[in-house]
Amino acid sequence: MKAPFVWTSAERTILRTLTAPIKIQQFLDNIPYSAESRYRCPRSVLKDRTAHCFDGAVFAAAMLRRLGYPPLIVDMQAVRDDDHVIAIFKKNGCLGAVAKSNFAGLRYREPVYKNLRELVMSYFEPFFNLNKERSLRQFTVPLNLLRYDKKYWEIFDEPMEEIGLKLSDIPVTKIMTPAQMRALNNVDERTYKAGMIGTNKKGIYIP
Numbered sequence: 001m002k003a004p005f006v007w008t009s010a011e012r013t014i015l016r017t018l019t020a021p022i023k024i025q026q027f028l029d030n031i032p033y034s035a036e037s038r039y040r041c042p043r044s045v046l047k048d049r050t051a052h053c054f055d056g057a058v059f060a061a062a063m064l065r066r067l068g069y070p071p072l073i074v075d076m077q078a079v080r081d082d083d084h085v086i087a088i089f090k091k092n093g094c095l096g097a098v099a100k101s102n103f104a105g106l107r108y109r110e111p112v113y114k115n116l117r118e119l120v121m122s123y124f125e126p127f128f129n130l131n132k133e134r135s136l137r138q139f140t141v142p143l144n145l146l147r148y149d150k151k152y153w154e155i156f157d158e159p160m161e162e163i164g165l166k167l168s169d170i171p172v173t174k175i176m177t178p179a180q181m182r183a184l185n186n187v188d189e190r191t192y193k194a195g196m197i198g199t200n201k202k203g204i205y206i207p
Helices: 009-015 021-029 042-048 053-066 116-121 145-151 158-166 178-182 189-195
Strands: 072-078 084-091 094-098 109-113 136-140 172-174
Touching: 009 042, 021 053, 021 094, 042 053, 053 072, 053 084, 053 094, 053 145, 053 158, 072 116, 084 109, 094 116, 109 116, 116 136, 145 158
Parallel strands: none
Antiparallel strands: 072 084, 072 136, 084 094, 094 109, 136 172
């Protein structure tokens, strides 16, 4: 796939405002959550002004790259629920994350986490399905999107499917033992309602 890797002047006007990880998060928070199954590259996210968690993570990785961070995404994998993909960054030796989510508690994380597991576990409590089950089970090693530069992943939708499939084929770390899984309690009603604030009902996984 051959194409010049050039942002348009209109795109650059927006990109110039994304000067910090929190600014990237605010941009994602201000666009609707997509209930579509299609994947959007960062350019399509800018054009269509919508994204789901995969689109948002890839977009965030591209924008973090512009700030000097490597474009890394991590897939947090669940049972009876959608996975959740985040873009991670390291500042002052600690990890943070930028994420687009349909659930209030699965978005930005300040860079205060010592390692990837610690960061992922910050998502454990607010990661639940419609049956109120705590559904997070494992997470992938970070995927560096630099490997897709020759396919121009930032401006074409076509590589998105390949990136999504790759997330299903890289090493994972389980976050708990089978005994711990069996002993899990469901989230309480207050936590459930708080996490559901602002959701797009059409984009919620039904167990």
